[in-house]
Amino acid sequence: MRRGSFLEHVAWTGGGIAYALGSGGLLTGRAVAGAEGTVEFVQISDSHIGFHQAANPDVGATLQMAVDAINAMPAQPAFVVHTGDITHLSTARQFDDARAILSKLRAPLIALPGEHDVVGNDFNAYLANFKIPHSTAGGWASWDASGVHYVVLLNVFNFEKMGLLGSDQLGWLEKDLAAVSPATPIVVFTHVPLYALYPEWGWTTEDGTKALALLRRFDNVTVLNGHIHQIVTHQEGNIRFASADATAYPQPKPGAAPKPGPVTLPRGDLLRAIGYRTVEIDDGQVRLQDRAFG
Numbered sequence: 001m002r003r004g005s006f007l008e009h010v011a012w013t014g015g016g017i018a019y020a021l022g023s024g025g026l027l028t029g030r031a032v033a034g035a036e037g038t039v040e041f042v043q044i045s046d047s048h049i050g051f052h053q054a055a056n057p058d059v060g061a062t063l064q065m066a067v068d069a070i071n072a073m074p075a076q077p078a079f080v081v082h083t084g085d086i087t088h089l090s091t092a093r094q095f096d097d098a099r100a101i102l103s104k105l106r107a108p109l110i111a112l113p114g115e116h117d118v119v120g121n122d123f124n125a126y127l128a129n130f131k132i133p134h135s136t137a138g139g140w141a142s143w144d145a146s147g148v149h150y151v152v153l154l155n156v157f158n159f160e161k162m163g164l165l166g167s168d169q170l171g172w173l174e175k176d177l178a179a180v181s182p183a184t185p186i187v188v189f190t191h192v193p194l195y196a197l198y199p200e201w202g203w204t205t206e207d208g209t210k211a212l213a214l215l216r217r218f219d220n221v222t223v224l225n226g227h228i229h230q231i232v233t234h235q236e237g238n239i240r241f242a243s244a245d246a247t248a249y250p251q252p253k254p255g256a257a258p259k260p261g262p263v264t265l266p267r268g269d270l271l272r273a274i275g276y277r278t279v280e281i282d283d284g285q286v287r288l289q290d291r292a293f294g
Contacts, residue, residue: 043277045083045226046246050094055249055262066276083226084114084191095129114191115159151188163192163205185220185284198254222286
């Protein structure tokens with residue numbers, strides 16, 4: 001699907017960069033003073049609207065900080081992608097509150113579900129509020145824009161200990177990628193990491209290796225996810241992975257605590273540990289700039 005025909009239905013129908021070369025060549029950076037580059041899209045994640053604990057007593061305010069910062073960009077991105085856990089317990093009130101904030105975005109929104117958005121494996125509330133236009137019946141989707149092939153995968157089906165894609169989605173992915181040239185840059189969005197980031201905490205996708213096998217023939221693949229509330233980059237061949245900060249609260253580094261969960265920090269430290277990501281794509285080169293709120 002062409003960019004215009006996809007994005008025109010996405011919009012609510014429903015400083016310079018200091019770059020560092022990470023593992024495998026994925027360029028990442030933090031904001032410094034200076035001119036802005038051209039941002040293709042922005043990633044936000046894990047807003048957990050409805051969360052009321054000491055780690056962040058006002059998650060709505062920090063999500064609003066992301067919306068305000070994106071709206072203030074001199075050139076609006078082609079779209080904003082939310083990589084899941086929009087809400088904390090997928091209640092009607094929480095979805096209403098999330099929509100009230102996210103509907104203020106000037107750019108089109110594409111929102112994936114996290115496991116917190118489909119409590120009890122019930123996708124109805126998520127689909128009623130944030131279903132991606134032109135997506136399949138299952139909710140996953142793909143489109144082409146500016147020479148890049150984008151893929152949205154939902155990997156929170158039957159979520160108990162780890163992510164899951166399922167055979168229907170994997171079959172669709174195989175057919176979708178079959179028509180794409182190996183030289184075409186691929187950008188994939190998921191909630192749970194596709195690779196085994198830290199299986200002991202469920203930070204992996206049970207059948208993610210099957211999806212990665214389909215992506216290995218491409219020269220340039222970037223997979224962006226949420227779920228773990230922190231920035232972790234990883235490379236496997238031509239596939240580059242980068243998890244994102246949450247807008248709600250951080251979680252501990254893999255293995256640094258008995259189990260995952262909200263980390264409580266002083267307010268200033270919290271704002272330095274949460275934020276959003278801008279993404280530039282130039283001739284297939286994907287550049288990530290992670291921006292903290294504080």
